[in-house]
Amino acid sequence: MRYIVEARGLVKTYKRKDGTTVHAVRGVDLDIEKGEIFSLLGPNGAGKTTTISMISGLITPTHGDAKIGGYSITKAPIEAKSIIGIVPQEIALYPDLSARQNLEFFGKLYGMSGKALAHRVDEVLEFIDLKERQRDRIDTFSGGMKRRVNIGVGLLHKPQLVYMDEPTVGIDPQSRRRILDTVLRLRDEQRMTVLYTTHLMEEAQELSDRVGIIDHGKIIALGTQGELTQQVGEEDRLIFSIGEHVVSQDILKRLKSEVAGVTDVKYEKVDLIAIEEPKGEGDMVVVDKRGTGTLTAVRSGQTYEGVITVLAKRGRKALPHIINLLDGAGVEIQSVEVREPDLEAVFLKLTGRALRD
Amino acid sequence: MxxxxxxxxxxxxxxxxxxxxxxxxxxxxxxxxxxxxxxxxxxGSNIPRTTVDVYDHDQSSLSTQLLDSLRELNPNLILCPMDNDPDNRCKLTDKSLDIDTSQKRVEENIISAIIEIPHGFEEMLFRGEPTKLIYRSDEDITQQSVLFQTVQAATSRISGASVAGRVSAYALSQADIPNINTNETLASIFYQTANTLWQNPPARVNYRLAGSIEAGGGVSGFxxxxxxxxxxxxxxxxxxxxxxxxxxxxxxxxxxxxxxxxxxxxxxxxxxxxxxxxxxxxxxxxxxxxxxxxxxxxxxxxxxxxxxxxxxxxxxxxxxxxxxxxxxxxxxxxxxxxxxxxxxxxxxxxxxxxxxxxxxxxxxxxxxxxxxxxxxxxxxxxxxxxxxxxxxxxxxxxxxxxxxxxxxxxxxxx
Known part of the structure; x- marks a missing residue:
């Protein structure tokens, strides 16, 4: 059997109280190969969690079905669920119990007991590097440590397939790095298949063997990173950070019409989240660009950053012309980044929106 | 599982x-x-005891049985002055007890009622003649009190036994059996038997007084x-x-x-x-x-x-x-x-x-x-x-x- 997940025509619709119908997932077909890391990439509300909830048996599809290791999730749910290890986006643990007690409880529900359970719990604690803190209550743990126990529970019964639903949400960059390494180890050391959902393009790019891009409840692109970026051609992305400067539509139109190779121009304001206290007015502080994990330093008091994104063929050649034009228009450029075609560009190309939108 | x-x-x-x-x-x-x-x-009992002044003008064994029946049916009942104790739970004064005094005691809510057993109560009952027990109270006659029901129950028991005795004696006298005693003696014997049987009647109402202390129970607020x-x-x-x-x-x-x-x-x-x-x-x-x-x-x-x-x-x-x-x-x-x-x-x-x-x-x-x-x-x-x-x-x-x-x-x- 080549595929461990075979989903066909998954549809989920909800009725709201006001009588309107919400189409959360609109017909998802998905095949995930054994031993690969497959990322489901899409913005918040795209249908990633609903899709994973149907595949894991939490919610029943309105239409369609998914086979896990050959077992239908709707017709043979117990057999199908035995193959899956779940790592929900939420910290689905008992905060009053210790890490070990949580692992033991869920281990028992996976049918383990006695010495075998104790041994497996030890192995998992070792794997998530929390052996030292195993007797401590979950509510005394940091966000990153809780995430690791959350992952540990999903690995207890040595599943063939692990679902990880945005496991890096709301944690610091260091913990995030640790979790991403853990995901790679699951594939490389434990030979597990990983279905990973994220709205962060960087994570999908780093981890995935294949990526499915989901938007408005439909998979709009599917393949390896190379296959996907080929869809947007040879365009580079030039990203200009311009502080709190506001750019007129006129300048954007001029960039597109006057600079050779430019195919698209976009201006957006990115919220900045300070991750350190400023020492004094006007000092530089480190900020996170709206939870993207991208850190930058700005003057304290700045709440957003203006970003001009330019799609251009042979971007490096177009760069001096763009800088000249912006300089001439009085726009103060603070930094420039040149990106080769990536999943963000694919998403932009396919939907006309950035992943963050 | x-x-x-x-x-x-x-x-x-x-x-x-x-x-x-x-x-x-x-x-x-x-x-x-x-x-x-x-x-x-x-x-202690959370239910107040019911105090009644009793005038037993008959002083017969039947009147004593009636009072015992009352006590048995309602253990909360205090029959005064016979059930008075050193703590004077009947709240008697130095003044001797008479109907007028008792009437006043009813008005002042010291007692709940007065029961008078008339003279010749036993004799008339055995002879089958009607006799009346007097029950005085200021309670609402449309709502029979537990006390009134208790008195009625005790009286019915004695009346029932008496009727049973007389019916049996009459039946025997009609049977023309030689060397039989007089009707009155027979009635007395049959009454005693009927009264004994009444203590465990074949059919009874499951009559309980709210809050009364059950035999051997010991009810408290707990x-x-x-x-x-x-x-x-x-x-x-x-x-x-x-x-x-x-x-x-x-x-x-x-x-x-x-x-x-x-x-x-x-x-x-x-x-x-x-x-x-x-x-x-x-x-x-x-x-x-x-x-x-x-x-x-x-x-x-x-x-x-x-x-x-x-x-x-x-x-x-x-x-x-x-x-x-x-x-x-x-x-x-x-x-x-x-x-x-x-x-x-x-x-x-x-x-x-x-x-x-x-x-x-x-x-x-x-x-x-x-x-x-x-x-x-x-x-x-x-x-x-x-x-x-x-x-x-x-x-x-x-x-x-x-x-x-x-x-x-x-x-x-x-």
Whole structure:
């Protein structure tokens, strides 16, 4: 059997109280190969969690079905669920119990007991590097440590397939790095298949063997990173950070019409989240660009950053012309980044929106 | 089943990790059992004794039997002056007792009534001639009092025995049997036999006086407060299950369980079993405290257990139902607190239902607490047996089944 997940025509619709119908997932077909890391990439509300909830048996599809290791999730749910290890986006643990007690409880529900359970719990604690803190209550743990126990529970019964639903949400960059390494180890050391959902393009790019891009409840692109970026051609992305400067539509139109190779121009304001206290007015502080994990330093008091994104063929050649034009228009450029075609560009190309939108 | 028990065990462990549980499970119920028990008259009978002035002008064996019957039928009765004690519970003065004095005592609410047994009472009764017992009281004649009913019951017993004696004597005299005694002697013999038989009549009304002290029972306010406060805290403890269930959904442990290879009924069964067990533990604590305070219930333990199980089950299912109605744990906590604080007094957990107005007595039976307390009172105050709690237990079980049906349809795991 080549595929461990075979989903066909998954549809989920909800009725709201006001009588309107919400189409959360609109017909998802998905095949995930054994031993690969497959990322489901899409913005918040795209249908990633609903899709994973149907595949894991939490919610029943309105239409369609998914086979896990050959077992239908709707017709043979117990057999199908035995193959899956779940790592929900939420910290689905008992905060009053210790890490070990949580692992033991869920281990028992996976049918383990006695010495075998104790041994497996030890192995998992070792794997998530929390052996030292195993007797401590979950509510005394940091966000990153809780995430690791959350992952540990999903690995207890040595599943063939692990679902990880945005496991890096709301944690610091260091913990995030640790979790991403853990995901790679699951594939490389434990030979597990990983279905990973994220709205962060960087994570999908780093981890995935294949990526499915989901938007408005439909998979709009599917393949390896190379296959996907080929869809947007040879365009580079030039990203200009311009502080709190506001750019007129006129300048954007001029960039597109006057600079050779430019195919698209976009201006957006990115919220900045300070991750350190400023020492004094006007000092530089480190900020996170709206939870993207991208850190930058700005003057304290700045709440957003203006970003001009330019799609251009042979971007490096177009760069001096763009800088000249912006300089001439009085726009103060603070930094420039040149990106080769990536999943963000694919998403932009396919939907006309950035992943963050 | 193993998985169900594992979930139940884990839920109990989580519940007992919360240190404040000991306050709700042991400390507060104990304190309230004592306070409410004392307020309801613990340490002595909570029901005031009924004092009656008696004028026995006949002084016959039959009149003595009548007075004994009164005492037997209503142990709360004090017949003055014959039952007076060194503490002067008849509240007699130096002035000798006569009808006028007694009349005044009725008006001043010192006594409840006056009973006069006329001269020749026995003789006339044996002769089959009508005789009248005089009962004086200022009570409302449209609402017969317990005392009046007691006097009627005792009189009926003696009248019945007398009639039976006379009928038998007449029948024998008509049978033309030689060497037979006179009718009066026969009537006396038959009366004695009938009266003896009356003490254990073939058909009887299950006549109980609210709050009366059952033979060998020893009722105190604790007989009210132990099941009352116990049941109220069972409500608090078990209904908190609604909040716990909502919290589990909020923290996603419930969804995680659903995504594991476990059947949904096992998950739900485990959650409900844990709450049910907590309810039974709560009852065990309350009745344990009751045992220390001298409440005797072991002779009715099967009935008490049946009521405990039925009520805990009903509350467990109610908690489940609440969890299907509310959206947040804060809402669940508010609703369960409101429910408990409304149902407990309405259902008679705080005070005996005998003292509340009639419409509240009816309203009590619209609550599970009302049925449970009715059952407990039957067993622990009125000296009832298993047959007296069949209906309360049945009502609680049917209510549980109906609520469970609704809750199962409405409940959402995700």
């Amino acid at each position: 193993n998985k169900l028990l594992t979930i139940a065990q884990n839920d109990l462990r989580v519940a007992f990790k919360e240190k404040s549980i000991w306050i709700n499970l042991v400390f507060l119920p104990t304190v309230l059992i004592i306070i409410v028990g004392l307020a309801n008259g613990a340490g 007989n009210q407060s132990v099941p009352g406060m116990g049941s109220m805290y069972v409500m608090f403890t078990v209904l908190a299950g609604a909040t716990a269930l909502i919290l589990e959904r909020k923290q996603w442990t419930l969804q995680r369980l659903v995504m594991m290879p476990i059947k949904r009924w096992q998950i739900l069964g485990g959650k409900l079993t844990a709450r049910f067990i907590l309810g039974m533990i709560q009852y065990a604590v309350a009745f344990g405290v009751g045992t220390v305070l001298g409440v005797r219930f072991w002779n009715n333990i099967i009935g008490i257990l049946a009521l405990m199980i039925a009520f805990s089950l009903c509350m467990t299912v109610l908690a489940f139902l609440v969890a299907t109605v509310v959206k947040t744990d804060a809402q669940a906590a508010s609703i369960t607190l409101l429910l408990a604080l409304m149902i407990a007094p309405l259902g008679g957990a705080w005070w005996p239902l005998e003292i509340v107005p009639d419409f509240m007595k009816v309203a009590a039976f619209a609550t599970p607490m009302g049925w449970a307390m009715h059952g407990y009172n039957q067993l622990m105050i009125y000296g009832g047996d298993l047959t007296d709690i069949v209906l309360p237990v049945l009502v609680l079980l049917v209510a549980s089944a109906v609520m469970f049906g609704i809750a199962v349809i409405r409940f959402k795991y995700e």
